[in-house]
Amino acid sequence: MPDTNVMILPDEAQRLSLVTEALGRRLRQEGRTLPRIGPNDDLIEKGLVDSQALLDVILDVEQQSGCLFNADSIDFESGMTLRHLAAAFADPE
Amino acid sequence: MDQLAVDRSSRLSPADPPRGELTVADGFAAASLAELFLFSAARHAQRPALCVDDVSLSYAELRDRASRIAGPLIDAGLDDGTRRCAILGNRGLTDFAGILGALLARNTYVPLNLRHPVQRLARIAAEADIDSLVVGSAGLDAARSLLQAAPRPLLVLLPEADQPPDYATELRQHRYLCRGALQPAEGLPEGKTDDGAYLLFTSGSTGEPKGVLVRNRNALPYLRHVAERYRIGPDDRCTQLFDLTFDLSVHDMFLCWGAGAALFRVPDSARFAPRNFAQRHQLTTWFSVPSAAATMLGLRALRPGDFPSLRLSLFCGEALPKRIALAWADAAPNSVIENIYGPTEATIAITGFRLPADRAALADLPEVLPIGAAFPGQHTALVDPHDQPAADGSEGELCLAGSQVTDGYWRRPDLTSQRFVRFPWDSAQRLWYRTGDRARIDPRHGLSFLGRLDRQAKIAGHRIELQEVEAVLHRAANANAAAIAWPLGPDGLARGIVAFVGQTERSVEAILDACRTALPPYAVPSAIHRVEDWPLNSSGKTDHRQLRQIVETIACQTPTS
Numbered sequence: 001m002p003d004t005n006v007m008i009l010p011d012e013a014q015r016l017s018l019v020t021e022a023l024g025r026r027l028r029q030e031g032r033t034l035p036r037i038g039p040n041d042d043l044i045e046k047g048l049v050d051s052q053a054l055l056d057v058i059l060d061v062e063q064q065s066g067c068l069f070n071a072d073s074i075d076f077e078s079g080m081t082l083r084h085l086a087a088a089f090a091d092p093e
Numbered sequence: 094m095d096q097l098a099v100d101r102s103s104r105l106s107p108a109d110p111p112r113g114e115l116t117v118a119d120g121f122a123a124a125s126l127a128e129l130f131l132f133s134a135a136r137h138a139q140r141p142a143l144c145v146d147d148v149s150l151s152y153a154e155l156r157d158r159a160s161r162i163a164g165p166l167i168d169a170g171l172d173d174g175t176r177r178c179a180i181l182g183n184r185g186l187t188d189f190a191g192i193l194g195a196l197l198a199r200n201t202y203v204p205l206n207l208r209h210p211v212q213r214l215a216r217i218a219a220e221a222d223i224d225s226l227v228v229g230s231a232g233l234d235a236a237r238s239l240l241q242a243a244p245r246p247l248l249v250l251l252p253e254a255d256q257p258p259d260y261a262t263e264l265r266q267h268r269y270l271c272r273g274a275l276q277p278a279e280g281l282p283e284g285k286t287d288d289g290a291y292l293l294f295t296s297g298s299t300g301e302p303k304g305v306l307v308r309n310r311n312a313l314p315y316l317r318h319v320a321e322r323y324r325i326g327p328d329d330r331c332t333q334l335f336d337l338t339f340d341l342s343v344h345d346m347f348l349c350w351g352a353g354a355a356l357f358r359v360p361d362s363a364r365f366a367p368r369n370f371a372q373r374h375q376l377t378t379w380f381s382v383p384s385a386a387a388t389m390l391g392l393r394a395l396r397p398g399d400f401p402s403l404r405l406s407l408f409c410g411e412a413l414p415k416r417i418a419l420a421w422a423d424a425a426p427n428s429v430i431e432n433i434y435g436p437t438e439a440t441i442a443i444t445g446f447r448l449p450a451d452r453a454a455l456a457d458l459p460e461v462l463p464i465g466a467a468f469p470g471q472h473t474a475l476v477d478p479h480d481q482p483a484a485d486g487s488e489g490e491l492c493l494a495g496s497q498v499t500d501g502y503w504r505r506p507d508l509t510s511q512r513f514v515r516f517p518w519d520s521a522q523r524l525w526y527r528t529g530d531r532a533r534i535d536p537r538h539g540l541s542f543l544g545r546l547d548r549q550a551k552i553a554g555h556r557i558e559l560q561e562v563e564a565v566l567h568r569a570a571n572a573n574a575a576a577i578a579w580p581l582g583p584d585g586l587a588r589g590i591v592a593f594v595g596q597t598e599r600s601v602e603a604i605l606d607a608c609r610t611a612l613p614p615y616a617v618p619s620a621i622h623r624v625e626d627w628p629l630n631s632s633g634k635t636d637h638r639q640l641r642q643i644v645e646t647i648a649c650q651t652p653t654s
Contacts, residue, residue: 029620031605044361047208050614051388051553052589054365058392071394077363077370 010065015086022060023082026053039083049080061089117326117352121317125284125309127196129316129351131156137327137353144374145186145358152353155190160277162194162227162250165270167278169248171224172198174288179203179223180337181214181232181239184358187252188337189346191227192291194250199282200225201289201306204337209613211235215242217294217302221503229253240264250275286310292503293340295437296557296616298547300564304503307340311440314496316347318468322445323378323405327353331378332371334359334385339554340437341409345380366394375402379425382410382554384586386417400425409433409442410554412542413462414584418448419455434464434542436556438512438526440497443471444540461585463538471495472523473540475532480516488543491532492516494523548637550579552587555615562590562608562616569607572597574627576635577618580644591644592618595627 010018016039024034027048035046043049049057058069067089074088120132134142138153150158166172178195182188183206195202203221205214218226218239225248228236233251237260240247246266251257257269286309294302325331331349333356335342349356363370364381365388371379379400386408389395400406403425408418413432422430429450435442446465449455467473475489476482483489492514501509512527519525531543548559559577566575574595579587594604601621608617628639 030617031601031621042362047614051365051384052619055388055391069392071366071392074366075369076366077360080362080365 010067010089012086015061015065015067015089016082018061018065019057019082019086019089022057022064023048023053025060026056037082039086040079040081042079042081044080054080057085061085065089117320118317120351120353121313121320123313123351124286125196125199125288126290126312126347127193127199127281127284129313129347130159130193130196131281133350133353140327140353141355142350143186143189143356143358145184145189146360148186150186152350155193157277158186158190158252159193159197160281161252161275162191163197163281164276164278165248165250165274166195166198166200166225167280167282168276169225169268171200171248172282174199174282174285176224177201177203177221177289177292178225178227179205179218179221179239181205181207181226181228181236183207183231183336184333185229185231187227187229190252191250192337192346194227195225196284196290197278197281199284199288201292203292204342205239206336206338206613207232207235208336209338210610211238212610213302213613215239217304218242219244220294220302220304221292223247225250227252233258237264240267243267284309286313291340291343293338293437296549296555296561297508298549298558298560299508300561302561303505303508305437305499306503307343307437307440307499311497311499312343312347314470315344315440315442315468316351318470319344319348319442320351322468323348325349325352325354325378325405329354329377330374331356332359332367332376332380333357334364334381339410340441341380341382341554344441365389366392368394368399371400371402376400377402377404379403379406379428381408383408383413383417383584384411384553386421387414387582387584387586390417390420395420395424397423398426401427403428406430407433409435411551411587412585414586415455415458415460415462416584418458418462422448422452422455432462432464434540435493435497436526436528436530438499439471439493439495439528440499443468443493443495443497444473446539458538459535459541461542463535463541464532466539467493467495468497471497474516474519474525475534476516476527480514482518486533488531488533490546491528491530491540491542492525493528494519494525498524498526500524550587550590552579552589552615555613557590557616559590562592562612562618565608565611566592566594566604566618569604569611570594570597570599572599574624574635576637576640578637578641578644580641589619590616592621593624593640593643594621595624597623 070090123129134152134156142152142155143150178200180191192202227250230253249269251271254271297303333345406428430448433442433445446463472494474492501513572594577592582588628636630636
């Protein structure tokens with residue numbers, strides 16, 4: 001019998017997909033649709049996240065994936081991108 | 094331009110050094126914000142004044158940039174102390190230089206935030222009756238709409254452009270001066286304490302933003318007090334987090350520059366987790382809204398010892414929850430922490446509460462930290478619904494008086510008479526500003542903020558008259574009913590605005606799009622709920638309590654998908 005408590009950790013591409021989907025859900029709450037953006041586009045410059053939206057997206061991804069967000073692993077100054085956010089979700093301990 | 098020629102014989106040189114041995118306090122004795130800056134620029138010419146991204150400007154370099162804005166204003170005769178210069182941008186080098194340049198030419202500066210809808214900016218520019226406009230390269234597109242809507246010819250200064258924008262040939266009523274034509278001022282007019290320093294527009298309950306003109310004589314008492322209170326000096330390295338349309342940015346700039354310290358604009362992306370930025374620049378002072386710290390805490394980016402270089406941390410703009418203050422105290426163990434309070438009408442902040450250094454005493458504080466006592470020379474009073482002083486220990490409307498209190502609303506005597514009043518019981522017959530804030534005095538901690546008497550909300554420190562948003566929402570939805578609520582997060586801080594609309598033919602997307610063209614981003618609803626059975630109270634008016642219950646019930650749902 002497989003151990004149902006074992007979680008399959010999402011890889012980088014999956015995390016990117018989770019973050020993108022969470023952002024899409026957050027934008028839909030605001031009556032917006034996720035525009036066509038690349039993983040390296042700055043979400044702040046494009047007006048896609050503010051502080052509350054960022055927290056909501058992170059909470060959403062944590063709930064979906066079981067991964068914990070680790071702010072230390074992001075260099076926020078180099079831009080708030082989907083790729084940066086995805087990379088900051090560490091494996092659950 | 095001959096008719097506009099000015100007598101410069103008695104003017105100051107922008108680089109005149111102060112005479113003799115002078116202290117920081119001497120600088121703050123200035124008659125104007127411009128003089129305050131020039132004092133430091135002369136004493137600390139080669140020290141860093143402003144750091145934006147990778148560019149650091151010394152006081153001499155910043156003064157030169159500002160002088161190139163002031164020069165054309167003076168040459169055009171716009172330096173008689175009655176003029177207004179709009180700065181279209183948001184925390185860029187040109188915007189800071191533009192503010193200083195306007196002040197050096199005795200202009201009142203009017204910040205216009207590029208993040209706000211152009212339609213709103215155009216209304217504010219017209220309401221402010223601006224004479225000139227400073228625009229960086231980021232604002233050239235937005236400037237076109239402003240210039241199209243301008244009711245009279247403007248002097249347009251383009252410090253980052255080598256040639257006028259294409260639309261200049263179409264909008265020929267305005268005069269455009271580009272980088273090469275901006276010559277430094279040869280002499281500067283002497284600023285007066287009565288000159289306007291800045292004109293800011295806040296949310297208005299009538300649906301239109303209202304202006305508050307803050308004069309040098311209002312701003313300088315504040316700066317003198319905080320310079321003494323916080324002892325900022327040339328070795329300090331201060332944060333700059335506030336948009337220039339937020340009056341707390343005036344504290345950022347002029348407390349720092351008055352002291353000869355260095356101002357570091359924190360990039361928008363770094364404000365969510367600024368530890369690395371603060372450590373790299375060894376920042377010594379922090380000033381933000383509590384929501385900024387709450388966001389950091391939510392991101393797990395506010396941990397014990399994260400900010401060891403800070404010696405002073407200030408919070409203002411909204412209620413400071415104890416939980417946030419305690420987390421900050423752990424993160425910045427070497428820092429004094431203060432919760433300061435004040436509306437724009439009373440110039441930046443007018444009361445303050447210093448957190449006790451003792452951890453046990455900290456834990457004994459109320460869940461929302463007090464706002465403390467009035468700054469020296471300023472006055473507070475609590476009045477009851479009959480405009481009489483509230484009984485000891487009772488709550489009342491917080492009223493403010495003193496040199497920081499402004500004269501009233503810009504060209505709105507009707508609104509001014511409602512809010513700026515004299516009370517028969519005040520033998521000094523001071524002008525009191527009615528804040529609309531409910532407060533109580535605690536003998537141990539001073540004033541405590543209890544909430545609002547009206548429907549004004551604070552979203553991340555931004556003041557929003559909910560009637561203004563509702564007016565926009567009504568137009569946008571064309572519904573039989575529309576209202577908004579502002580759900581609070583676990584810290585008691587507002588999480589944003591939620592809208593309700595009754596029967597309407599319009600889609601949620603269309604309504605939100607219309608809101609975005611009229612409201613600043615922080616005032617745009619984060620969600621819209623359609624309510625078929627509109628709740629009414631016994632008076633037949635919207636039952637806001639029931640609407641709030643709807644928010645609480647479905648807070649975790651996705652309402653518009």
